[in-house]
Amino acid sequence: MTIDALPEDVIMRIFDFHVNDVPIYDRNDQHRMAKWRTLVHVCQRWRCLTFGSPRRLGLALEYTGKKPMEETMAVWPALPIAVIPPELVGTRATNIAEALDSNRERVSEIRLVDVPRSHWDRFVAVMESPFPRLTHLQFCDNRNSLSLSPVSPHFLGGSGPNLQRLELKNIAYPFSTIQKLLLTANNLVSLTLWHTPHAGYVSPESMVTCLSGMPRLDNLCLRFRPFGPYPSRPSPPPTRIIIPALTKISFKGPYEYLEDLVARIDIPRLRSLNINFFMDLMFDIPQLHHFISHTQQLRNLDHAELLFSDRSVSLQLIRRIPPSLSVVELALTISCRQSDWQLSSLARVCLSRLPPFSTLEHLMIVPDQSAPPQWKDDMESIQWLELLDPFPALKTLYLPEDVALRVGNACRTSLRKDQWKRCLH
Missing domain, CATH: 3.30.420 (Nucleotidyltransferase; domain 5)
Known part of the structure; x- marks a missing residue:
């Protein structure tokens, strides 16, 4: 029997496993896109099956900002857009900002790493409005500079109902801004708040409130900067919140914070606990x-x-x-x-x-x-x-x-x- 003899639902299961074969927090999005692009070039049947199930396979068009978006997307169907530039320099940063501003309804993934200082305020302004189809957001500054202006209180319009993966690294923000977003992010699978500055300090009580509304959360990473003496610690509540799907936690910070956090939660499926x-x-x-x-x-x-x-x-x-x-x-x-x-x-x-x-x-x-x-x-x-x-x-x-x-x-x-x-x- 050849694969062409298999029914369509079996072939789609094979395609799904081929494209989405690792947990969402470990995925290399560019590698995943290369996989489905290979499928559509095999034969007409595979092309039709792949484009006929864009949501199941998580199809998205990779945009790197090398050229204006209209020059690179014209040959493809109107699929979601994954904005994944290898770097943000020169005209590439300008093209990315323009693409985000004019394609909010189609953008499903955004990866912004080391935004140039000269473009920072523009990107912060672009990120104020909602992106209704956004599922993945990585916003990182590896230069470890917190002198940049913080993200707006209207970050993503304060709503992320379709977000599955959120990573913020070395980004200044008041936690009230991110808390507003997290309270709407009921579909989060992976959450990373890395090197949260003192200005973005979040109490364990507030964090648990956010986590309690994330029934699908599988991976949690919290890393704080040293912030002086730990504040006074209230007594833990008599009952704990169950986080049902969480299997992996990574934490860096003062031991008192972790004590106050785990005093408020139970995680029955936890398989990996990494503490620093x-x-x-x-x-x-x-x-x-x-x-x-x-x-x-x-x-x-x-x-x-x-x-x-x-x-x-x-x-x-x-x-x-x-x-x-x-x-x-x-x-x-x-x-x-x-x-x-x-x-x-x-x-x-x-x-x-x-x-x-x-x-x-x-x-x-x-x-x-x-x-x-x-x-x-x-x-x-x-x-x-x-x-x-x-x-x-x-x-x-x-x-x-x-x-x-x-x-x-x-x-x-x-x-x-x-x-x-x-x-x-």
């Missing part, structure tokens, strides 16, 4: 302990890697699930340059006895080869045992040579030296 805390010697995290204890997927992780670098220390715990070997993971990073502080701060977190620690059987401690840590000669060997003590079920422990010497010295005086002798490699 600002340096702190306290790390009082009972709410995180409770949260992980009630997240079934994160409770029985059995392999871990402890990675030290000159900027941070990271602990990653995983469990591979057969037969597909999909990965469940919990990653914890503490941003800190002093090696002795890395040990003491991570030990503080480990002493909280997070649920996966008690069942962990295999631990590997390695230095980051690209940015190796600067070990201090006067570091106490006992600090290593304090770090390892919360892992009572260890069967194998892999150490680099310099760490093995320190831990070995401490093991000789430890009350648990027989256990360490069995698991050390």
